[in-house]
């Protein structure tokens with residue numbers, strides 16, 4: 001196996017889930033969101049760990065992701081959070097995936113697929129209370145929808161919305177979305193309709209605005225130990241470490257240009273250590289001349305451009321970095337640590353994009 005690997009510590013996922021559970025109001029259930037291959041951590045191992053730690057259902061983005069989990073023998077409720085294309089509805093229902101529904105055509109197709117297969121369909125009605133993405137506007141949840149949800153073969157499994165600014169906004173912005181959602185809940189109640197689950201909160205809302213937990217939260221990023229919002233103090237443990245090895249070291253003189261474009265010129269005679277990871281692995285080119293890596297418990301700067309498969313770090317002549325030394329790109333070594341959130345800050349993005357961007361070329365290994 002190549003020296004560059006992502007090591008996923010499932011015990012940390014477990015602890016993170018348990019910690020979030022300790023922050024939940026009584027009787028709030030936890031859905032573990034494992035879309036995008038468990039945010040790059042491995043959907044199946046993360047799902048099993050989260051379920052062992054007390055999650056009761058799973059969320060994925062795609063029908064394919066749900067089917068993969070079913071094929072691996074996972075039997076708990078799985079909700080497909082994204083819009084399900086017509087051509088995948090039958091397959092989704094066949095695999096007992098729960099669907100997010102907000103248009104009559106999808107509803108009808110789901111119902112008839114269920115009838116063909118002789119099983120009820122479980123639908124979660126999605127209300128767009130201000131995200132401006134999928135979901136029907138609150139006013140469109142009318143009597144016709146109430147009637148649809150009463151049809152035989154349909155289980156009104158959930159009523160849901162999603163917040164646009166739970167991580168960055170003010171209390172009022174999320175409160176406004178919540179109040180639109182409460183109106184719809186009230187309309188259901190007046191008509192004697194009670195969805196099994198009412199859910200709105202992602203990680204940020206769960207932790208910042210506990211009043212939005214209703215009876216289910218959809219937990220993603222916090223489970224992986226990354227920040228759900230800026231300034232979040234981390235009681236959580238980052239679950240993924242990205243490590244490699246020094247594969248080559250050479251000495252160069254002052255004024256030596258390093259890497260594509262020669263964007264780094266050595267200010268003095270120094271050593272260059274080469275690490276076999278690049279942007280094709282998801283270690284982004286934007287980190288060129290910005291990020292650091294850890295070797296022998298010390299931080300070394302990434303010098304020159306990150307190329308597709310390799311990058312270089314600068315080492316002073318007197319320092320004893322050698323071929324074979326372990327390198328930490330994300331994670332900790334000795335007293336030092338580098339988080340995916342810190343790399344995200346350098347790139348003006350969020351930790352989500354760093355971990356989901358680690359490509360399939362990086363083997364995932366599981367540790368404790």
Ligand SMILES: *Cc1c(COP(=O)(O)O)cnc(C)c1O
Pocket residue numbers: 033035081162201202203204218219220221222228
């Ligand atoms: C991805 C996703 C989540 C999880 O969000 P986090 O911020 O990672 O906790 C929740 N709900 C929906 C609809 C999602 O798509």
